[in-house]
Amino acid sequence: MSFQLNQKIKGLTPYEPISGNYRIRLDANESFLAPTEELMKEINEAVSGVRFNRYPDPCASELCNAFAGYYGIDSRFVTAGNGSDELISVITNAFLQKGDKVMCFTPDFSMYKFYAYISECECIEVPKSESFEIDIDGAIQRAKKENIRMIIFSNPCNPTSKVVCSSEVERLISSVDSLVVLDEAYMDFSDQSLITSVDKYDNLIILRTCSKAAGMAAIRLGFAVANEILTSAISSVKSPYNVNSLSQEIGRCLFSDPQRFRYSVERINSSRDMLADEFNALCKKIPDKIKIFGCAANFVYMRVESAEELYKHLLDNGIVVRRFGDYLRITAGRNHENSEVVQAVAEFYSM
Numbered sequence: 182m183s184f185q186l187n188q189k190i191k192g193l194t195p196y197e198p199i200s201g202n203y204r205i206r207l208d209a210n211e212s213f214l215a216p217t218e219e220l221m222k223e224i225n226e227a228v229s230g231v232r233f234n235r236y237p238d239p240c241a242s243e244l245c246n247a248f249a250g251y252y253g254i255d256s257r258f259v260t261a262g263n264g265s266d267e268l269i270s271v272i273t274n275a276f277l278q279k280g281d282k283v284m285c286f287t288p289d290f291s292m293y294k295f296y297a298y299i300s301e302c303e304c305i306e307v308p309k310s311e312s313f314e315i316d317i318d319g320a321i322q323r324a325k326k327e328n329i330r331m332i333i334f335s336n337p338c339n340p341t342s343k344v345v346c347s348s349e350v351e352r353l354i355s356s357v358d359s360l361v362v363l364d365e366a367y368m369d370f371s372d373q374s375l376i377t378s379v380d381k382y383d384n385l386i387i388l389r390t391c392s393k394a395a396g397m398a399a400i401r402l403g404f405a406v407a408n409e410i411l412t413s414a415i416s417s418v419k420s421p422y423n424v425n426s427l428s429q430e431i432g433r434c435l436f437s438d439p440q441r442f443r444y445s446v447e448r449i450n451s452s453r454d455m456l457a458d459e460f461n462a463l464c465k466k467i468p469d470k471i472k473i474f475g476c477a478a479n480f481v482y483m484r485v486e487s488a489e490e491l492y493k494h495l496l497d498n499g500i501v502v503r504r505f506g507d508y509l510r511i512t513a514g515r516n517h518e519n520s521e522v523v524q525a526v527a528e529f530y531s532m
């Protein structure tokens with residue numbers, strides 16, 4: 182045996198989502214809404230027209246037009262990807278060189294650090310405040326002083342569910358020489374998007390995904406939005422046929438009816454508000470046990486006492502959420518699912 186894995190990948194293990202059969206899954210920030218019958222009909226028709234023996238459109242032009250139409254932007258600023266995860270990987274790999282410095286804020290989406298590591302870059306992890314705010318002035322100073330090549334963060338943030346207002350994000354973008362990758366995976370649930378401002382900046386890439394608000398995690402579809410120079414660079418470095426024809430067709434159907442899309446977002450937002458309201462009410466009763474942080478995305482984030490035991494208690498009740506140390510991230514689900522998780526938490530602390 183002479184072949185040896187190199188040092189950087191030797192210790193890695195494949196991503197393992199939470200497995201097992203749970204009644205209520207509130208762990209992955211997916212949408213609880215399945216496509217409507219009407220949308221399914223359109224999808225079936227569109228998919229039946231796919232020429233399976235041919236490669237897909239490498240630019241996904243019709244899909245990008247539909248996406249751009251929905252968000253009111255120019256389709257020349259849009260690149261489609263096989264999930265926004267792929268785009269994070271492509272951007273990190275291509276825009277950074279070995280040894281470059283990437284700035285992240287913690288806590289945030291863990292994949293940023295992972296892809297920076299694979300690209301042999303140094304990840305500068307800046308801790309957020311106790312209430313999970315980003316110190317924008319501190320970030321600006323550090324980015325300049327330490328010659329940061331790329332700043333990447335999610336807004337609203339996964340896992341804290343907090344949103345930074347767009348003017349603060351713009352202040353960051355316009356004050357640094359770094360590339361700013363702004364992951365707006367959850368921005369459909371909030372209102373601080375910079376998607377219509379990308380052409381104002383030469384250093385901004387916005388990422389969006391169909392996996393959350395659009396309820397299409399299964400098709401792996403994401404988008405990068407940036408000015409023409411950056412878009413051309415992203416298109417040039419991505420693999421040519423990264424988005425398959427089925428996903429292109431399904432995505433096109435999805436964005437073709439703005440009202441239908443907005444209605445789903447409204448339903449998820451009211452579920453999120455219900456979940457947050459119920460936890461806030463519970464928090465008033467047991468303020469020493471749980472503390473709610475953000476609810477700007479389709480999930481709530483809270484610090485809980487005896488997190489590990491509570492997490493297990495929920496599993497025992499067939500409910501799965503995500504635990505990060507002393508914190509739980511709970512995705513908004515159907516009404517009865519929200520009520521059950523709140524009930525199970527209340528029950529745990531009254532035992």
Ligand SMILES: *Cc1c(COP(=O)(O)O)cnc(C)c1O
Binds near residue numbers: 210266267366
């Ligand atoms: C879920 C999520 C993604 C991944 O999106 P895909 O398009 O499914 O790859 C990206 N960023 C954040 C912050 C997420 O939570």
